[in-house]
Amino acid sequence: MNNKLKMGLQSAFEAPIPKRKAQFLKTLRYPKISYLSFLGYQFAYIRKRVWLLSAFILLMGWTVSFSAAFQNFHMEASRVWTVSAILPFLTLLTVTEIFRSAFDCMAELETSCRFNLSQIVMARISILGTGNFIVLSLLLILINRSSHFGILRLTFYLLVPYLITCSLCLLILNRSSTRESMYGCAAAAGLVGIINMIIGSAVQFYSAGYLRYWILLSAAAIVLIGFQIHNLLKQTEDKTWNLLLTE
Amino acid sequence: MELAIDRVTKRYANKIACDRISLTLHAGVYGLLGANGAGKTTLMRMMCGVLAPTSGTIAFDGIDVNHEDYRDVLGYLPQDFGYYPEFTAQNFMLYIAMLKGLPKVRAMEKSRELLELVSLEKEAKKKIKTFSGGMKQRLGIAQSLLNDPKILILDEPTAGLDPKERVRFRNLISRLGAKRIVLLSTHIVSDVEHIADTILLMKNGQLIHQGTLEQIIDTITGKVWECSVSQEAAEIMCEKHPVINIRQEGEKIFLRLICENPPQDDATGVTATLEDLYLYYFSGVNEQ
Amino acid sequence: MSADLQEHYDKIYRYCYFKVGNATLAEDLTQETFLKYFSQNSYIEHGKKLAYLYVIARNLCIDTFQKKQFEELKEDVATVEPFERVELGIAIRQVLKKLPEQEQELLLLRFVNGLAVGEITAITGLSRFAVYRKTSSALSTLKRLMKEDDFS
Incomplete structure (x- = not known):
């Protein structure tokens, strides 16, 4: 196979110049992943610690409800507050996971990508929200098995520490999403946990008479959370999110 | 595009x-x-x-x-x-x-x-x-x-x-x-x-x-000069013209500056560079 | 793959032109090949080897089967080729017509489009041995016929 022959072959097979190549290639887009795939990937990128803590909480719920050691608890409420005191930390992990982009200064780069910051944050909120919802529901079912409070009251007893921590953390992080504010959130979570333990030892708070306060607190917290999430998404849309403004 | x-x-x-x-x-x-x-x-x-x-x-x-x-x-x-x-x-x-x-x-x-x-x-x-x-x-x-x-x-x-x-x-x-x-x-x-x-x-x-x-440098082409002058003369020049570079050379002061006309008779015209332009615009050197 | 995309467009177009003999049709088929290649869902997650592009093109050409004829050498075919090459090209073209189509295809894929033997086996369905054998047979026939026509 000499060079001359090769060139001759190339010439022999030459075709008339294609006329529509430029236009076609200009409009041809390399296929991109679907939004569903994107969600899947975001799920994979959520740190394992969140799921580990969730599993741990469920394990606690199980132990508290069914293990023999706890059958001797003379106070019904003790079972509940033992578990609900840990929930603030689930909230802490969830919320700090959502704000990862700000903590690690990836927000600017992520905003310029096809699946931008708003979509990433939305994806995280959806995935983690669903995860938390499942954990809470399962917890509810587990504890309900061994307590006489009834599902309704239990719901509020479990929800309140969770919701309050959530609204406090979101409030803090919406103001300033730096690493320092993360410590503020940790403090808030700790505080709620401690208050919960104190209340737990004063059993009258778990009596039927006080139920309406729990309901009120839940409602207030939910409203606050709704507000904060709305704010958060608005910030990512308006692109005012904690940029490293160096100029 | x-x-x-x-x-x-x-x-x-x-x-x-x-x-x-x-x-x-x-x-x-x-x-x-x-x-x-x-x-x-x-x-x-x-x-x-x-x-x-x-x-x-x-x-x-x-x-x-x-x-x-x-x-x-x-x-x-x-x-x-x-x-x-x-x-x-x-x-x-x-x-x-x-x-x-x-x-x-x-x-x-x-x-x-x-x-x-x-x-x-x-x-x-x-x-x-x-x-x-x-x-x-x-x-x-x-x-x-x-x-x-x-x-x-x-x-x-x-x-x-x-x-x-x-x-x-x-x-x-x-x-x-x-x-x-x-x-x-x-x-x-x-x-x-x-x-x-x-x-x-x-x-x-x-x-x-x-x-x-070329177009950008054109604004200062033919206006960049170098000369060696006495202390007093240097002070006067610094007041009047944007100075790009200033250096002590023995008794005299070496200046590279921007000026419409040669600042003094023995000043040498030099080719303008982008560096000159940059300093001219951006180091507050032409605040007049 | 963006710059490569241009190159692959040319190669597939050349291939289709060889198969169907008509420039406009060849370009249509080329574009359809690319659209199909990129629209397969499995491509998105697993990727496909380049040879698959040719397989799609080949199938499309077979579906649109037309008796191939080499068009007359027009002005716009050889743009910057030196004259000797053009002359040689015309000569080879005549001779190629005498080869079986599969051998012509092999020559195109191997020496003009620069595909590896492994890729050619994926496209044509021949074994590696068959590809080597037929290619070398095509070459020697080509050389022999060229000598006969006294052009080389």
Whole structure:
């Protein structure tokens, strides 16, 4: 196979110049992943610690409800507050996971990508929200098995520490999403946990008479959370999110 | 291929970062030169959809900057960027590739190819926190090319690169500029001198000059002089003219300055360089 | 793959032109090939080898079967080729017509489009051995016929 022959072959097979190549290639887009795939990937990128803590909480719920050691608890409420005191930390992990982009200064780069910051944050909120919802529901079912409070009251007893921590953390992080504010959130979570333990030892708070306060607190917290999430998404849309403004 | 920036303004409570900037960019390399606080980063952020302009529009071939399709053809290297702590170089590339919508196989191909391009293929499995500033910068350049962008915006891309890396970078940019719109901002005048087809000068939020190197330097051609004078004469001259360089040489003072006419009889006219222009515009040296 | 995309477009177009003999049709088929290649869902997650592009093109050409004829050498075919090459090309073209189609295809894929033997086996369904054998047979026939026509 000499060079001359090769060139001759190339010439022999030459075709008339294609006329529509430029236009076609200009409009041809390399296929991109679907939004569903994107969600899947975001799920994979959520740190394992969140799921580990969730599993741990469920394990606690199980132990508290069914293990023999706890059958001797003379106070019904003790079972509940033992578990609900840990929930603030689930909230802490969830919320700090959502704000990862700000903590690690990836927000600017992520905003310029096809699946931008708003979509990433939305994806995280959806995935983690669903995860938390499942954990809470399962917890509810587990504890309900061994307590006489009834599902309704239990719901509020479990929800309140969770919701309050959530609204406090979101409030803090919406103001300033730096690493320092993360410590503020940790403090808030700790505080709620401690208050919960104190209340737990004063059993009258778990009596039927006080139920309406729990309901009120839940409602207030939910409203606050709704507000904060709305704010958060608005910030990512308006692109005012904690940029490293160096100029 | 046209990026149209139309009267874009960014106003903050206490200052105007960008003031009615209008530009039309086509394929080629554009160098954005300006002092700190001139508004370069603000302009670039708006071009990347990272910051919303107070007024004005930005569109690429008719696609508005806020549209997903615009981001699809965009590659951006911010002045400073972070990374998720445990990421290796490869993790980082794959993550960004995912955000840019690349399917997994393509993401792996492109990551490998680009890490090789910036000579980081050996460090692919190493954690970014072990990287030097220059390595991190090269990683940043690599990620900006993942989606084969038509618009490439690089904010101070050569910061932290050693001279050898800087030369490689310049060659890379020259090649890329052939079929893309490349906008890079820098303080390092020599980068811009060698690779930019068009130079944009920004000062106090405004575009004060736009043109090729020759056109830009033209403003001070024939006006740059060097002379050696006495102490007293030097003081007088410093008051009257913008001084580029001043040096003590024995008894006399050596001056390089800008002046319409020779400042004194034995002054030598010298060729104006971009460096001169830069200092002339940006070091407050012509505050008259 | 963007710059490569241009190159692959040319190669597939050349291939289709060889198959169907008509420029406009060849271009239509090329574009359809690319659209199909990129629209397969499995491509998105797993990627496909380049050879698959040719397989799609080949199938499309077979579906649109037309008796192939080499068009007259028009002005716009050879743009910057030196004259000797053009002359040689015309000569080879005449001779190629005498070869069986499969051998012509092999010559195109191997020496003009530069595909590897492994890729050619994926496209044509022949074994590696068959590819080597037929290609070398095609070459020697080509050389022999060229000598006969006294052109080389």
